[in-house]
Amino acid sequence: MKQxxxxxxxxxxxxxxxxxxxxxxxxDQGIPVLTSESHGMAQRGGTVLSTLKIGNFAAxxxxxxxxxxxxxLWDANLPVHQPLxxxxxxxxxxxxxEGVGERIDASAIAREMGxxxxxxxxxxxxxxxxxxxxxxxxxxxxAIEKLAPPKFVEQNLQAFQAGLRx
Amino acid sequence: MTTxxxxxxxxxxxxxxxxxxxxxAAYPGTPSTEILQxxxxxxxxxxxxxxxxxxxNEKIAFEVALAASYTGKRSAAVMKQVGLNVAAxxxxxxxxxxxxxxxxxxxxxxxxxxxxxxEQDTRLFCLQGRVPVLDPSSPAEAKAMVEPAFALSEKxxxxxxxxxxxxxxxxxxxxxxxxxxxxxxKSEFVPDTGRFCATPxxxxxxHKALNAKLEQIAKEPDWQPKMVEGDGSNKGLALVASGIAYxxxxxxxxxxxxxxxxxxxxxxxPYPLNPDFIDTLQNSYTxxxxxxxxxxxxxxxxxxPGAAGKLSGAVPKEGELTPxxxxxxxxxxxxxxxxxxxxxxxxxxxPSLCPGCPHRAAFxxxxxxxxxxxxxxxxxxxxxxxxxxxVHTVHCMGxxxxxxAGFYQAYRQDGGATxxxxxxxxxxxxxxxxxxxxxxxxxxxxxxxxxxxxxxxTAMTGGQPVPHMGIxxxxxxxxxxxxxxxxxxxxxxxIESCDPYHQARFExxxxxxxxxxxxxxxxxxxxxxxxxCLMDPAVRKAQEAAPVQITEDCLGCGQxxxxxxxxxxxxxxxxxxxxxxxDRCHGCGTCIAVCPAQAIVExxxx
Ligand code: SF4
Ligand code: SF4
Numbered sequence: 008m009k010q011x012x013x014x015x016x017x018x019x020x021x022x023x024x025x026x027x028x029x030x031x032x033x034x035d036q037g038i039p040v041l042t043s044e045s046h047g048m049a050q051r052g053g054t055v056l057s058t059l060k061i062g063n064f065a066a067x068x069x070x071x072x073x074x075x076x077x078x079x080l081w082d083a084n085l086p087v088h089q090p091l092x093x094x095x096x097x098x099x100x101x102x103x104x105e106g107v108g109e110r111i112d113a114s115a116i117a118r119e120m121g122x123x124x125x126x127x128x129x130x131x132x133x134x135x136x137x138x139x140x141x142x143x144x145x146x147x148x149x150a151i152e153k154l155a156p157p158k159f160v161e162q163n164l165q166a167f168q169a170g171l172r173x
Numbered sequence: 174m175t176t177x178x179x180x181x182x183x184x185x186x187x188x189x190x191x192x193x194x195x196x197x198a199a200y201p202g203t204p205s206t207e208i209l210q211x212x213x214x215x216x217x218x219x220x221x222x223x224x225x226x227x228x229x230n231e232k233i234a235f236e237v238a239l240a241a242s243y244t245g246k247r248s249a250a251v252m253k254q255v256g257l258n259v260a261a262x263x264x265x266x267x268x269x270x271x272x273x274x275x276x277x278x279x280x281x282x283x284x285x286x287x288x289x290x291x292e293q294d295t296r297l298f299c300l301q302g303r304v305p306v307l308d309p310s311s312p313a314e315a316k317a318m319v320e321p322a323f324a325l326s327e328k329x330x331x332x333x334x335x336x337x338x339x340x341x342x343x344x345x346x347x348x349x350x351x352x353x354x355x356x357x358x359k360s361e362f363v364p365d366t367g368r369f370c371a372t373p374x375x376x377x378x379x380h381k382a383l384n385a386k387l388e389q390i391a392k393e394p395d396w397q398p399k400m401v402e403g404d405g406s407n408k409g410l411a412l413v414a415s416g417i418a419y420x421x422x423x424x425x426x427x428x429x430x431x432x433x434x435x436x437x438x439x440x441x442x443p444y445p446l447n448p449d450f451i452d453t454l455q456n457s458y459t460x461x462x463x464x465x466x467x468x469x470x471x472x473x474x475x476x477x478p479g480a481a482g483k484l485s486g487a488v489p490k491e492g493e494l495t496p497x498x499x500x501x502x503x504x505x506x507x508x509x510x511x512x513x514x515x516x517x518x519x520x521x522x523x524p525s526l527c528p529g530c531p532h533r534a535a536f537x538x539x540x541x542x543x544x545x546x547x548x549x550x551x552x553x554x555x556x557x558x559x560x561x562x563x564v565h566t567v568h569c570m571g572x573x574x575x576x577x578a579g580f581y582q583a584y585r586q587d588g589g590a591t592x593x594x595x596x597x598x599x600x601x602x603x604x605x606x607x608x609x610x611x612x613x614x615x616x617x618x619x620x621x622x623x624x625x626x627x628x629x630x631t632a633m634t635g636g637q638p639v640p641h642m643g644i645x646x647x648x649x650x651x652x653x654x655x656x657x658x659x660x661x662x663x664x665x666x667x668i669e670s671c672d673p674y675h676q677a678r679f680e681x682x683x684x685x686x687x688x689x690x691x692x693x694x695x696x697x698x699x700x701x702x703x704x705x706c707l708m709d710p711a712v713r714k715a716q717e718a719a720p721v722q723i724t725e726d727c728l729g730c731g732q733x734x735x736x737x738x739x740x741x742x743x744x745x746x747x748x749x750x751x752x753x754x755x756d757r758c759h760g761c762g763t764c765i766a767v768c769p770a771q772a773i774v775e776x777x778x779x
Contacts, residue, residue: 017522019757027178027345034178034347041311042345046203046288051554051633052740054521064427065311066420067344070496071512073428087521114756123756 008038009062010141011069015088016080018052021127024154025078026057028131031150032142033061043067054084058091061141076139078130080113082106097139101130109137116169125166132170144171179348181312181341185279186211187218188319192275193354194249196224196241198234200605201634202253203288204342205281209251210635213647220355225646227637230570230605231256235263235278239332242276243369244360247323251279254293255569259606261298264332268303269379270368271330274358275323278304282338284466284493290552290569292491294468295336296443303383305390306334306444308465310420312346318441320354321395329386338466340417340493391445398438398450407435407507411454414464415440415471418494422464425499435507440465446474462487462506466494481506526557528741529713529759531704532626535673536563537737537767539595539624542683546593549576551607553599554633555626560738564597571606573598578610578619585620593687594621600656601631601639608659615664615697620690622683622698625656628706636708660699667698674704676766707759718760719776723751727772737767 012029016022023044033040041064044057058069074091082102089107092098098108103115113129128151134140135147148164155163179187185208189197199209213225224241228234231252241248252260257280264278280298283289299306307322309315315337326333367375390396398413412435414422419439426432436458440446443465454461454477463472463482472482481487481502488494488502497512504511526533536558539548550556550564551573558564566576577596584591598607603625614621631637638644643653660668667689669682679702686698705712720741729749733742741758742751751772758776765773 018524019527030178030345034176039347040178040345043340044343044345046343051524051527051557052522053524060424065423066340066417066496067346068340068421068496070425070428070500073496081522084521118756 008141009064010060010076011074012059012061012140013069013074013077013088013091014057014059014080015077015084016055016127017084018055019124020055020080021124022055022057022080025080025127025131026059027154028128028147028150029059029140029142031154032146035146035150036142038141039063041065041067054081054087056084056088076134078134079108080127080130097134097137099130099134099137099139101126109133111170111173113170116173117166120162120166120169122162125162128163128166129170129173132167133173136171174349174351176347176349178345179312179316180207180345181315181337181343182207182281183211184312184316184346184348185319185335185337187215187348187350188316189249189277190215190219190223191316191351191353192320192323193221193247193356194223194277194323195221195246195358196238196248197251198226198228198237198249199251200228200231200234200256200259201631201637202256202281203634204283204339205251205253205256205279206634206637207342208279208281209646216647218353220353221357227646229640231260232263235260238276238278239263239267239272242272242274244274244362246274246358246360247276247356248274249277249279252281253289254280254282254295255289255291256280257295257298259570264304265302267332269376269383270371272326272332273330275326276332277319277322277326277335278332279335279337281342282336282467284338287339290567292467294466294470295334296470297468299334299336300444300470303387304332304334304444305387305442306336307396307441308416308443309335309337309341310416310439312341312344313348315341316348325390325393325396329390331386331390336416338417387445391447392449396442397447398440401433401437403435403437404433409459410506411436411438411458411461412464413438413440413454413461413471413475415443416466418464418466418499421494421496421499422503425496425503429509431507440471443470444474446471451475460506462502464488464494464499464502467491523560524557525560525738525740526554527707528739528757529707529761529763530554531628531673531702531707532558533561533737533739534676534761534763535597535624535626535679535702536561537763538673538676538680538683539563539597542680543593543595543687546595547577547580548595548597549573549580550597551599551602553602553631555597555599558597561736570602571598571610574607574610574614574621574623577621577623578614578617581619581621582617591620593690595683596621596623597626598623599632600625600627600629600641601637603656604640604654608663611660611665611697611699612663619697620695622686622690622700625660625699625701627656627701627703630706630709632706632708636706656701665697665699667695668701669699670701670703672704673702674761674763676763713759716759716761718762720753720755720758720760721762721764721776722774723753724772724774726770727751727768728770730769732769733764733767733773737764739764
């Protein structure tokens, strides 16, 4: 099993948490995983990108045209990060407008749940529902439970499930 | 043995604990910060007592770790590449004088650069300082290097540098943990004045001994380049890579189905490079592709007539060696086709101060009060004040006050009116390198305004404690070193403090400060802009307020978006009015003053 995944957003949207959840699933399944992420100045509201390589890889960065799946939390990043995608790769976008890829207004769903930042897990739910990722619903639930702060586990699980249903 | 998903920096931190390191000191800086944080978080996993500290700057962190090593214990100083410049003085001398217990200087480099003022290569610094340096290619490898690096340091009584790069520091990987060691060493400092106080008379001898050690270290079997032999289909060619460039190369070869078709060397220790390795490459290969970040440190030492690399121009001389960049270099070297699809070029949204950030209010007031002022600033989140045109220079930690003084002296000697110089410096940076500069400015009678942006944390690196907070690494209570008496002791006579959210008062104080700098008996004026960082949930909670609203009076002039640039505000292109993103607005109200039409009003119910 080998999969290359892109998570794109802006600082403060929970790109890193989403990345960690997916990576944790791989670890729990005993699959090697490498991720890269942005830190420091770039996280101050600017564009952030993390990449995940699941399976037998040596480095975390993804070459242009090689990503199998992409999760966009910020649709304005499409022109910047879509070139990383393989032709025919699975593209999931948090957006309330029409356009390429599978779209879901994850922010609206998360806002209804009382916390806009949960859009990251809503989008993950949507992608898992489409069977685009290497992992299953149950495996993701387990990883979220492991990583979310105890106080917010319930809320995080609900956000993920909302994504599964929508 | 368990396996955990670890960030590279966390892996290195765990590695320090596994190796029985007992003193770890650091100054935070991306991409190195999480290394010490990891040691703090994992303190309970250590077998022996462990002292950790966020030192005031890197020179101090280095000297603290060095002294601990003199007592025979294992120690580490942690910093980013530009931090090594601050620690350069003790670092260079330590190469001659050596260490006792194993000492690692962990210096994180930032090719790209993603979050730094330059791309300098610590390996080159080590070559000039004559210090062995190790170049890990992944989080797992970085961790695995820590213990043997301590052993190497102890064997030769030399400081050893571990140099991860951003893509190692901030990658995550499944990493195997091993049981922490407990060397259980008791401090035992044996004075050796000829060595530890070496006067120039001793130095030629120490230098000679250093050179002899380096020759031996270069031949240490465990640290030799690792070779994966090719099948002979690319005879006379070799690939040489180190650090993350090696890992990227391995993936690229696999993707192109070229694994095992060409001889491949991974260099673990770029300096000192084994002379036999250099000979082997000279004698066995006509062409060698050298892939390394950031400078041609290996390539220079190889001096191979058929080397393709940064010196020859085959590999770009700046920036990260991303898989796309590597592809082009490899394709040219092996005679493959260049790639069709364009590499990602655009950068996306630029970074910006957070919604509700007190720095934004301070910068807006500074620019408004002194439209023609000169604004030197410094390293931290507040560098982003340049988006508000209230930051004109950013050089290196602490430079802003001395630069401000320099601007003043240059204008003053022309006679005539001097422009207002407003320096902005964060609280952490002030402690790091601002204090000597402030003393100098006072003594040289530089008439400048110094605004200390005190948000009670080291914000850009994620909130490490600052000396005036009364908290040390790991939350331990300590003495709080107040800024105001320090400033007073430095001879400053105008000192005021104000929350920059209170814009009218803040602007009034700025004008008063300006008067002070221009008064016959005046001098340097210091204004402390005090408001906690909004990244701190406690600060956010304490000032909970409803998002602001935009009324019908909005002219659509865009000033609040373009000049003030709060990320919670944007322009609604269709309706030509401003729009508030209720998810991001903290209701701080500092944008209200910006609108010429008074169309921004305090929020209603949450
Ligand atoms: S809210 Fe005020 S500053 Fe912003 S666009 Fe409207 S009129 Fe201009
Ligand atoms: S009140 Fe204004 S400045 Fe403060 S966070 Fe909201 S939009 Fe930004």
